[in-house]
Amino acid sequence: MHELGVVIEIVKTVEEFAKANGVTKVDTIVLQIGELSSIIPKYIEECFPAAVDGTSLGETKLRIEVLPANALCKRCGKAFPVLPNKGLCPHCGGKDIELLNGKEFMIKEIVAY
Numbered sequence: 001m002h003e004l005g006v007v008i009e010i011v012k013t014v015e016e017f018a019k020a021n022g023v024t025k026v027d028t029i030v031l032q033i034g035e036l037s038s039i040i041p042k043y044i045e046e047c048f049p050a051a052v053d054g055t056s057l058g059e060t061k062l063r064i065e066v067l068p069a070n071a072l073c074k075r076c077g078k079a080f081p082v083l084p085n086k087g088l089c090p091h092c093g094g095k096d097i098e099l100l101n102g103k104e105f106m107i108k109e110i111v112a113y
């Protein structure tokens with residue numbers, strides 16, 4: 001499980017951002033995680049309280065937005081969501097697909113007052 005290291009990196013990044021911008025209290029961190037990312041949102045949520053404990057983000061909330069993965073079928077050229085279709089094109093049944101997105105992992109927003 002590499003999520004704890006990931007969360008600690010996020011906390012560091014947000015603390016640096018807050019310091020650089022004269023922010024005293026960060027209310028919420030919003031993360032975007034692709035459905036096919038190797039990072040599991042549930043683990044991020046579980047690690048978060050330990051990662052912020054004793055930091056200036058002790059009161060900060062975490063919100064995670066999961067981005068659906070989409071792929072393009074190379075046979076018929078149509079785009080479709082990957083997981084509900086188990087990686088097969090629902091239009092022509094093709095298996096030769098190109099992943100368009102779904103592996104994202106980023107800080108979308110830092111809500112501060």
Ligand SMILES: [Zn+2]
Nearest residue numbers: 073076089092
């Ligand atoms: Zn197709």
